[in-house]
Amino acid sequence: MTFDSLAASYDASFGVAPTGRLFRFRVAERVMTSARPGSRVLDIGCGTGEDAVWLAAQGCLVHGIDPSPKMIEAAKAKAAARGSTATFECRPVQSLATEGASFDAVISNFGALNCVPLETWAALAPSLLTASGRGFVSLMGRRPLPEALRRGRSAADRGRTVAVKVGDSAISVHYESVDAVRRALAPAATVRRVEALGCLVPGPGFEGFARRHPIVVGVLAMAEAVVRRAPFFNERGDHVLLEFERR
Ligand SMILES: C[S@@+](CC[C@H](N)C(=O)[O-])C[C@H]1O[C@@H](n2cnc3c(N)ncnc32)[C@H](O)[C@@H]1O
Numbered sequence: 477m478t479f480d481s482l483a484a485s486y487d488a489s490f491g492v493a494p495t496g497r498l499f500r501f502r503v504a505e506r507v508m509t510s511a512r513p514g515s516r517v518l519d520i521g522c523g524t525g526e527d528a529v530w531l532a533a534q535g536c537l538v539h540g541i542d543p544s545p546k547m548i549e550a551a552k553a554k555a556a557a558r559g560s561t562a563t564f565e566c567r568p569v570q571s572l573a574t575e576g577a578s579f580d581a582v583i584s585n586f587g588a589l590n591c592v593p594l595e596t597w598a599a600l601a602p603s604l605l606t607a608s609g610r611g612f613v614s615l616m617g618r619r620p621l622p623e624a625l626r627r628g629r630s631a632a633d634r635g636r637t638v639a640v641k642v643g644d645s646a647i648s649v650h651y652e653s654v655d656a657v658r659r660a661l662a663p664a665a666t667v668r669r670v671e672a673l674g675c676l677v678p679g680p681g682f683e684g685f686a687r688r689h690p691i692v693v694g695v696l697a698m699a700e701a702v703v704r705r706a707p708f709f710n711e712r713g714d715h716v717l718l719e720f721e722r723r
Contacts, residue, residue, distance in 0.1 A: 481643030483524065483546035490586055491526050493683045494690070498697065499673045503585050503614050503717060504530055506669075510610040511536050515580040518604060520569050520597075521588020525551025525562060532562035536581075542588075543568040569597055572604060577722075580609045587616035587715065590649050598660035602722050611665065611720045614673060618651035621712040622678040654711045657718055665720040669705070672713025676700040679714025 490496040504527065511517055513535025519528045522540025524547055532538045532555075540562060542548050548566040555562045569584075569592055582604050589597045601611050616634075624632040640649045652660075658667045676696040678685055686693045703709040710716070 478642045478645050478647050479523070479542075479544035480546035483544065483550045486524050486547070486550070487526065489680050489683060491524065493680060494686045494693065495674070495677060495683060496680045498677065499614070499680070499715060500526065500530075500585065502671075502673055503527070503583070503612065506671075506717060506719065507531065507581055507583055507612050508534060510612075511581045516578060517581045517583060518579040520572075520582065520584040520601070521591070522551055522564065523547050523586070523588070525554050525560075525564060527583065527585050528562040528564070529555055529558055529560045531583075532560045533558075538562040540564045541567050541569070541572070568592075569600060572600055575604055577603055577606055577609075579604050580606055581612065582609065583612045585612075585614045587614065587649075589613055590616045590651065591647060592650070594650055594652050594656060594660045598657065599664070602661065602665035602720065605665075605722050607722060609722065610668075612717065613657075613720075614715045614717045615657070616649070616651060617672065617674075617711060617713045617716045618653055619712050620679060620714045621675050621709070622682070622714065624712075626678070626682075654716060654718065661720055663723075665722050667718055667720045669717075669719040670710045671704045671717050672700070672710050672715075673704075673717055674700075674714030675704060675709045675712045677714075681714070 515536045517536045517538045519540040522542050528538045528540040551564045634651045639646045
């Protein structure tokens, strides 16, 4: 499976590196505005289980799914090492079509759902939520500002569907606008909040810069806190965090 080859090294970038941690913290902070101890949380495309284990430590009942056997192996090992109650299962989001609406929060972090056509996950995710549940999906943004500033106009738009090399194989990655996500969710859910993760702070692809210039990144993070929900900026993150509720 494509992401298997990344499992062993994945946490070095998205688990412990400063920007990865910053983005993860901001997503966790939002999830905890809605989830409570005892809430049932589904983590779609959970990877190595970083968020699932953290949320379980806050008292949530977390189940993580991912189609990569190596990612699930890493997640289970992490949960065992930390004495976590989080549970994990090797399956893709598409297989959840027949599950009931049983989760108080459905989360998906660091672009797992960029690997799935928008129409597919947008039809499924709301149906997994209880009536008062909330979805939190962090997608890789289509037009990240730091990348455009650094690399020029050619990086201003990542394009809609792009073949991206992951390990030894290529996968289709779908970069969607916020409007497209709103429209796709509209029959079943309403988008309540949109914020950029990394509209000023450079994304995990610029970890070298973040390590060399922590004060600059700190200042950019403070500025980002002011503009991250403002029109123009809210879609121009390295990632974009969308929150939605069932209609
Ligand atoms: C960049 S990783 C993000 C992992 C994790 N959410 C995190 O925050 O670190 C993307 C993950 O999406 C998973 N993925 C790919 N296709 C998927 C699908 N159809 N259903 C669910 N997850 C999928 C991959 O196996 C991979 O673990």
